[in-house]
Amino acid sequence: MRLSQYFLPTLRDDPNEAEIVSHRLMLRTGMIRQSSAGIYSWLPLGHRVLRKIEQIVREEQDRSGAIEMLMPTIQSADIWRESGRYEDYGKEMLRITDRHEREMLYGPTNEELITEIFRDSVKSYRDLPRNLYHIQWKFRDEIRPRFGIMRGREFLMKDAYSFDLTEQGARESYNKMFVAYLRTFERLGLKSIPMAADTGPIGGDLSHEFIVLAETGESQVFCDRDLIERSAPGEDIDYSADLTSIIEDWTDKYAATEEKHDPKRFEAEVASESRMSARGIEVGHIFYFGTKYSEPMNCKVQGPDGKLVAVQCGSYGIGVSRLAAAIIEASHDEDGIIWPDSVAPYRVALINLKAGDEETDAACEDLYGKLENAGIDVLYDDTDERAGAKFATMDLLGLPWQIIVGPRGLKQGEIEIKRRATGERQSLTPEAAFKRIVDTV
């Protein structure tokens, strides 16, 4: 993409209303614009990031055996009456009346809808287990939206729903999602820690929040330092195998959010040098809820013995739009964003230090064409801004690599590449620079 042709309204100053760093940077880099309280438009740059995150989430869901679909944003109140949640959900649910005075709502979640679909289509245990997911916009009319995209009212969420015949089966489905989440967050360049969460009326040990560590995170978390060193299972993970040992490995150390923190247990279980207190952001939540919806909504299948049984269910959320902010919270410096390679809106910033100079233009055009042909996303600053302004803007945008081309270097037959994360620079011939970048993909 040529910057001269792009839509990238950056801001030099911090907007007054932006309190946290991700909100400030998202506004300044022209990723988002507020539309009303807690509701945002995603401008081209932000949209690219959102799509990249979404794609990684999708790939890991697919790998785990979950099946993608798409449910609507608007739902009928009827199914929410069936589950009994229509009254329970309160004012957080945005209620809408259509022209025929039918009661509708903008979905804050989809348990009811997926349960209705499933019960109408599946009658036999032979069609279990299944895990269905979608990536769709949700709306929760938060009392106080804040922190930009981080706690907006409208947000993009991946939500998966598992259906099993037995509790044991449900536990296996749960474990698959657990592992898929570890892989997802790692691919997004984040350190995530699963923490036991409230299980609600069902009880048991099957609910975890996935917390990303970031200095500016909104909740206080306490854990064993060992957990930070763990890495997620590799691509070759076999989801049909027993995953219990992996889960145990990740849950045998102390980890709790402020709400569930027990200082006495913390001190008893964790050696003082391993005790860690940090800030975190909740980016995922998984839980098993058994027949909470299948029972009242009559979602039953015939078992091998011919008897009807209510299906065992769980649901699994990832805040896709929130992740964009969480990644920035976890990865930035005083100059701007530092995108992990996997979600960067463009991999390379190509900086023409003297647009209009024949030799410089030619060198840039050549590189730009080669990079594009190699399938590498490149944002080419072909404007006639001054060098300093270009550097500042590109540092702000935080693309992983900068290729800096100017007449001075070209006289020696060299251009410069810079790694945004470290600031490390290297002078190379254009050919070597191209090869260097291609090799990192």
Place this chain on the structure above:
RNA sequence: CGGGGCAUAGCGCAGCCUGGUAGCGCACCUGCUUUGGGAGCAGGGGGUCGCAAGUUCGAAUCUUGCUGCCCCGACCA
């Protein structure tokens, strides 16, 4: 929802107290000079001063009502 604050150009702000031609910085446009870390000079464009009513010869400024947004708290992917 309780408490606090703000609303003047795309962004950041001054002007309001003490009513009288709407201003500054950044951004934007034109020209000249400049050109490897947010350039300089000159010229220029852009504002129903959140909305409505009131007071007044005259309201960004005073009064009342409303709306929007932000911050703190309880709640949350």
